[in-house]
Amino acid sequence: MQQFLNVTLGGLAQGAIYAAFALALVLIWRATRIINFAQGAMAMFTTYLALVLIESGQSYWTGFAVALAGGLVLGALVERVVMRPVEGGPELNAVIVTLGLFVALQALAAILFGATFQSFPAPFGLRGFTVGGTTIAFTPFSVFVIGSVVVVMLGLVALFRFTDLGLRMRASAFSQEVARLLGVRVGRMLTLGWAFAAVVGSLAGLLIAGGNLVHPAYMDAVIVYGFVAAVLGGLESPAGAVAGGLIIGLALSYVSGYLGSELVTLAALAILVAVLLVRPHGLFSRVAERRV
Amino acid sequence: MAEAELEVRALTARYGAVTALDTVSLRARPGEITAVLGANGAGKTTLLRAVSGLVRGSDGSVLLGGRELAGAPAERIARAGVAHVPEGRGVITELTVEENLRLGELLGTTRRKRRRVHRLDGVYEMFPALGQRRRREANSLSGGERQMLVIGRALLSEPEVLLLDEPSLGLAPRVVAQIFTLIRELVDREGLTVLLVEQNARSALSIADTGFVLNLGRVVANDSAAALAADAELRHSYLGF
Structure with a gap:
C-alpha cells in the first residue's frame, strides 16, 4: 500500500512535467501543424542558461526567471528566423528543420556548456514528507513542480479564454484565412504561439533538471514521453495534453515501480502504438467519432 | 457615414497558366450595391479574393477612396476597411458565436477613425x-444562421466596403430574401459600398443598383441593374434566367 502511494505520487509529479511538455507541443501543433522536435533541445538550452547563472553565484530564482524569459525569446526567434521560411510549404520540410535545429542546439550546447554531466540545484528540499512516521516519495520540490505547472496552465487558460490576444491567437490557429480577413496579424500570432510554447517547454526543462544531472541530451527521453502524452490527448487539445501527461506519468511510474525501471521506455512505446492503433485521434477526441 | 469608393483598375490574376482575371476594371460607389454576376468559373470569387488580398501576385490596381490596396497583405486591407465575407467558409466553427462576433468587434475598435455604429x-x-x-x-448553427453570423461580424468591423461572396448559397428562398432586404437597408442607412457576387442573378439584380457581368475572367457587360435585368440576350447568354 505504501509503495502504491509512493509510486502514484511520484508518477503525478513526473506526469505534471510531461503535461507541460506535451502542452508546448500541442500549442505549436494547433497553430502550425508542425511537431516541434526541437522543443526538448530548446528547453535544454534555456536550462543551461539558468545553470550558468546559478553557478556564477546568482540565486536559483534569477536563473529560473532568465530561463523562462530566454525560452520566450528563443521561441520567437526560432519561429521568425528558422521556421518562417518553411511555413506554408510541405509539412515534411518543417519537420526536418525542427530535427536539424534539435541536433544543432545539442551540438551548440555541448560546445558552450560542455558535454559532461552537471548537477542542477533544486529550490526546495528533495527529502520526502513524513506522514505518520513513514517518509513518502513526495517532496517539497514535488509540490513546487505540480504547483508551477498548474499556475502556468491556469495562466494559459486565462490567456486563451479571457483575453483579446488569446482570441486572436485561437482564431489564427483554427483558420488563418478568416483570421487575416478579420485583420488579425497571423504572422505575429504564430511568433507569439512559438514563444509561449517555448516558455512552457523551458519550464518542463527546469523542472526535470531540478535535483538531477543535466547534459546536452538530458531532455531526449522527455521528448518521447511528452510526445506520447500529446498523442494520447489527441494533439489538438491543451486539456488532452495535460490529461495525457498525467496518464503517462502515472503509467510509467507504475511500470518502473512494479515491473522494473528498464522497461519504462518500452512501455512508453507500447502505449504510443496502442493509442495509434485503437484511437488514432487520441483518447479525448471528438473528431474520431465524427469521422467514423 | 462611410464614403469610400472602391475602384478596380485592370486587375489581372493567374493560377499557374490559367488567367482567372483578365484586366478587370470596375467601380463600386458608396451607398450602392454593385452586383458582380456570371457563371461558375467566371472569376467572381477570384475578383473578391484579389481585392481583399487573399490572392497575391495579381497585377493592376485596387483603390479604396483613392488609396492603393493592391499588393498589401489581407490583414492590412481588412484594417483599411474592406470586409470580405467569403463564400460558405467564413465562420470559425471551433469558436463560439460570440467569439466570432468579438473578432469583428476587435477589428472595429482598431479602426478608430471611424465612428462605431454597430454593437x-x-x-x-x-x-x-x-x-x-x-x-x-x-x-x-444552420446555414442561414452562419450567414447571419458572418454578416453581423462584418458589420461589427465597421467597414467602408463589404465584399459579399454568394450570400444566398444553400439558403432557403425566404432566408435569402430576408438577408438581401437587410443588406439593402444597411446600404441605404449607412452609405456602405457593397460588392455583391452572386450566381443567383435575378435576386441580386433586384436589390443592386449597378452590375458587372464577368465571363472567363473578363468584364463583358456593365450597366444599371435595371438595364441588365431587361437585356434578354445578356440574360440568356450569361445570367441564366
Whole structure:
C-alpha cells in the first residue's frame, strides 16, 4: 500500500512535467501543424542558461526567471528566423528543420556548456514528507513542480479564454484565412504561439533538471514521453495534453515501480502504438467519432 | 457615414497558366450595391479574393477612396476597411458565436477613425437566433444562421466596403430574401459600398443598383441593374434566367 502511494505520487509529479511538455507541443501543433522536435533541445538550452547563472553565484530564482524569459525569446526567434521560411510549404520540410535545429542546439550546447554531466540545484528540499512516521516519495520540490505547472496552465487558460490576444491567437490557429480577413496579424500570432510554447517547454526543462544531472541530451527521453502524452490527448487539445501527461506519468511510474525501471521506455512505446492503433485521434477526441 | 469608393483598375490574376482575371476594371460607389454576376468559373470569387488580398501576385490596381490596396497583405486591407465575407467558409466553427462576433468587434475598435455604429447587442437584436446561441460553438448553427453570423461580424468591423461572396448559397428562398432586404437597408442607412457576387442573378439584380457581368475572367457587360435585368440576350447568354 505504501509503495502504491509512493509510486502514484511520484508518477503525478513526473506526469505534471510531461503535461507541460506535451502542452508546448500541442500549442505549436494547433497553430502550425508542425511537431516541434526541437522543443526538448530548446528547453535544454534555456536550462543551461539558468545553470550558468546559478553557478556564477546568482540565486536559483534569477536563473529560473532568465530561463523562462530566454525560452520566450528563443521561441520567437526560432519561429521568425528558422521556421518562417518553411511555413506554408510541405509539412515534411518543417519537420526536418525542427530535427536539424534539435541536433544543432545539442551540438551548440555541448560546445558552450560542455558535454559532461552537471548537477542542477533544486529550490526546495528533495527529502520526502513524513506522514505518520513513514517518509513518502513526495517532496517539497514535488509540490513546487505540480504547483508551477498548474499556475502556468491556469495562466494559459486565462490567456486563451479571457483575453483579446488569446482570441486572436485561437482564431489564427483554427483558420488563418478568416483570421487575416478579420485583420488579425497571423504572422505575429504564430511568433507569439512559438514563444509561449517555448516558455512552457523551458519550464518542463527546469523542472526535470531540478535535483538531477543535466547534459546536452538530458531532455531526449522527455521528448518521447511528452510526445506520447500529446498523442494520447489527441494533439489538438491543451486539456488532452495535460490529461495525457498525467496518464503517462502515472503509467510509467507504475511500470518502473512494479515491473522494473528498464522497461519504462518500452512501455512508453507500447502505449504510443496502442493509442495509434485503437484511437488514432487520441483518447479525448471528438473528431474520431465524427469521422467514423 | 462611410464614403469610400472602391475602384478596380485592370486587375489581372493567374493560377499557374490559367488567367482567372483578365484586366478587370470596375467601380463600386458608396451607398450602392454593385452586383458582380456570371457563371461558375467566371472569376467572381477570384475578383473578391484579389481585392481583399487573399490572392497575391495579381497585377493592376485596387483603390479604396483613392488609396492603393493592391499588393498589401489581407490583414492590412481588412484594417483599411474592406470586409470580405467569403463564400460558405467564413465562420470559425471551433469558436463560439460570440467569439466570432468579438473578432469583428476587435477589428472595429482598431479602426478608430471611424465612428462605431454597430454593437454586439445590436447584432443580437438584428439576428435574435444568434443571441440565443451566443455561448454555443458556431458549429451548431444552420446555414442561414452562419450567414447571419458572418454578416453581423462584418458589420461589427465597421467597414467602408463589404465584399459579399454568394450570400444566398444553400439558403432557403425566404432566408435569402430576408438577408438581401437587410443588406439593402444597411446600404441605404449607412452609405456602405457593397460588392455583391452572386450566381443567383435575378435576386441580386433586384436589390443592386449597378452590375458587372464577368465571363472567363473578363468584364463583358456593365450597366444599371435595371438595364441588365431587361437585356434578354445578356440574360440568356450569361445570367441564366
